[in-house]
Amino acid sequence: xxxxxxxxxxxxxxxxxxxxxxSVAAGEIVGLVGHNGAGKxxxxxxxxxxxxPDSGHVTIDGRPxxxxxxxVGIAPQHIALYPSITVREHLVLFGKLAGLRRAALDxxxxxxxxxxxxxxxxxxxxxxxxxxxxxxxxxxxALINRPxxxxxxxxxxxxxxxxxxxxxxxxxxRAGDGAAIVYTTHYLPELVELQATIAVARSGRIIARGTYExxxxxxxxxxxxxxxxxxxxxxxxxxxxxxxxxxxxxxxxPISTIEVHNPSLDDLYRSLAVSDAS
Amino acid sequence: MLLDTGYRxxxxxxxxxxxxxxxxxxxxxxxxxxxxxxxxxxxxxMPMVLMLVLKPLYVRAVDGGTTKVVTGLxxxxxxxxxxxxxxxxxxxxxxxxxxxxxxxxxxxxxLLIGKTLPMYLVMVLQQIILLTYGCLVIGLPIPGNIxxxxxxxxxxxxxxxxxxxxxAAIVRSHGELSVISDVGALTLSSLGGALVPLSLMPDWAQVxxxxxPGYWALQMLQAAVAGDTAGTLLPAAILLGIALVAGAFAVRxxxxxxxxxxLL
Numbered sequence: 001x002x003x004x005x006x007x008x009x010x011x012x013x014x015x016x017x018x019x020x021x022x023s024v025a026a027g028e029i030v031g032l033v034g035h036n037g038a039g040k041x042x043x044x045x046x047x048x049x050x051x052x053p054d055s056g057h058v059t060i061d062g063r064p065x066x067x068x069x070x071x072v073g074i075a076p077q078h079i080a081l082y083p084s085i086t087v088r089e090h091l092v093l094f095g096k097l098a099g100l101r102r103a104a105l106d107x108x109x110x111x112x113x114x115x116x117x118x119x120x121x122x123x124x125x126x127x128x129x130x131x132x133x134x135x136x137x138x139x140x141x142a143l144i145n146r147p148x149x150x151x152x153x154x155x156x157x158x159x160x161x162x163x164x165x166x167x168x169x170x171x172x173x174r175a176g177d178g179a180a181i182v183y184t185t186h187y188l189p190e191l192v193e194l195q196a197t198i199a200v201a202r203s204g205r206i207i208a209r210g211t212y213e214x215x216x217x218x219x220x221x222x223x224x225x226x227x228x229x230x231x232x233x234x235x236x237x238x239x240x241x242x243x244x245x246x247x248x249x250x251x252x253x254p255i256s257t258i259e260v261h262n263p264s265l266d267d268l269y270r271s272l273a274v275s276d277a278s
Numbered sequence: 279m280l281l282d283t284g285y286r287x288x289x290x291x292x293x294x295x296x297x298x299x300x301x302x303x304x305x306x307x308x309x310x311x312x313x314x315x316x317x318x319x320x321x322x323x324m325p326m327v328l329m330l331v332l333k334p335l336y337v338r339a340v341d342g343g344t345t346k347v348v349t350g351l352x353x354x355x356x357x358x359x360x361x362x363x364x365x366x367x368x369x370x371x372x373x374x375x376x377x378x379x380x381x382x383x384x385x386x387x388x389l390l391i392g393k394t395l396p397m398y399l400v401m402v403l404q405q406i407i408l409l410t411y412g413c414l415v416i417g418l419p420i421p422g423n424i425x426x427x428x429x430x431x432x433x434x435x436x437x438x439x440x441x442x443x444x445x446a447a448i449v450r451s452h453g454e455l456s457v458i459s460d461v462g463a464l465t466l467s468s469l470g471g472a473l474v475p476l477s478l479m480p481d482w483a484q485v486x487x488x489x490x491p492g493y494w495a496l497q498m499l500q501a502a503v504a505g506d507t508a509g510t511l512l513p514a515a516i517l518l519g520i521a522l523v524a525g526a527f528a529v530r531x532x533x534x535x536x537x538x539x540x541l542l
Binding site (some may be wrong): 048049050069070072074076078079080081082083084085089092093094096097098099101141 | 306375380381383
């Protein structure tokens with residue numbers, strides 16, 4: 001569905017993308033993670049045809065972004081809504097711009113109102129909404145015409161639990177319907193819940209890609225034992241379970257606390273931060 | 279299953295879709311305008327009050343004083359309305375919504391038409407209201423050639439809209455826009471003879487006046503009100519030229535978006 005190859009983009013002396021390549025298949029959710037400045041938003045803007053790469057190319061369904069205007073749903077990282085316009089008026093505007101007409105438009109608004117739990121504030125103006133509500137409205141405007149490619153740039157940043165739940169449910173549902181989804185986030189557990197393929201961006205390129213299990217495999221976890229509520233033993237290991245058994249078999253004093261910390265995406269993130277710093 | 283939106287390629291279907299999107303954008307921008315009418319109302323009410331106050335002065339000072347006070351203040355406050363157009367466009371940048379629209383199926387031309395059409399109508403309406411008020415309350419003779427007056431209003435509103443769009447495309451903040459449009463509007467309109475009749479201004483100012491779009495607007499409107507077609511056409515052509523240059527620059531800039539820079 002989406003194929004980006006060797007994208008390079010420079011803003012003055014800043015190299016935002018440096019050979020960024022990423023592909024997303026129909027029905028696939030790719031979680032794009034990376035530190036601020038890793039190139040995630042620049043990539044989203046190029047795919048949306050808001051900016052042009054200096055080199056490299058992007059195709060969506062085999063065609064360039066210029067030929068796919070309106071077929072990409074984008075929810076940008078920052079809130080981009082009209083303060084004096086109600087939620088329903090936003091949905092009507094973006095629905096009509098996407099070509100939806102009466103029955104189809106009504107039905108799409110109805111569906112999103114339920115799915116993203118907009119009902120309680122659908123006739124309220126954007127200026128009176130909470131941050132989480134604004135996030136849901138923004139996502140709804142991106143989803144209104146069921147685009148084949150969805151670019152959700154940190155859609156749950158600063159959002160409450162209700163927003164997060166609603167958003168993840170809708171994203172899963174849309175992927176199930178066949179949409180290709182790029183989901184950038186700093187909340188890594190969301191990607192596990194979405195069963196997303198994870199692509200890690202750093203310094204303008206993708207440095208790792210795989211399932212959660214593939215990416216954390218090989219990262220060290222930790223086993224922590226406390227003897228008699230006093231002496232603490234910490235062992236960093238790539239095989240926490242085996243290490244725990246080994247430690248228990250050799251323990252000579254009573255153990256009051258056992259903690260096993262399996263490697264997680266947060267560890268992956270931290271390991272990248274360490275490599276960045278070094 | 280992805281939703282079938284009914285979109286079909288083909289010239290007639292494409293035209294119908296284009297009109298549909300422009301209507302959606304125009305309705306949307308009309309709603310925004312109606313919910314924030316303060317500036318527009320003030321640019322209609324203030325010249326009405328000033329016309330009443332300044333009419334005796336104009337009538338005593340110059341020939342055709344009634345025409346000059348009505349057209350002069352009309353031009354002056356229509357120039358102020360540039361900031362309405364500028365702010366409306368610049369707000370899309372403040373709200374970061376312009377890029378959302380650029381990602382939609384609507385091409386840049388549709389976005390600009392949908393955005394500017396309501397503002398254009400506001401500007402046309404402002405001038406029609408002021409001229410009607412001039413006739414009904416101030417004593418301006420009812421023009422003999424209404425289509426000529428209407429044409430002049432349309433040309434002048436188009437020029438103002440283009441200048442407003444140009445300003446919105448180049449300034450970095452609402453503060454900058456406010457300074458440029460207020461100082462610029464006052465300078466252009468007063469230099470053009472909208473505040474004080476040209477014949478009362480110093481010689482150098484009468485020569486410099488010709489650099490101001492306000493001067494040509496005044497010449498055009500006064501000729502149109504007098505039913506002088508020949509006298510209307512030259513200033514109308516000059517204003518259209520200014521509008522096309524300013525509009526072309528604004529379209530080029532807005533089509534590409536503002537990027538990430540700037541103060542906003």
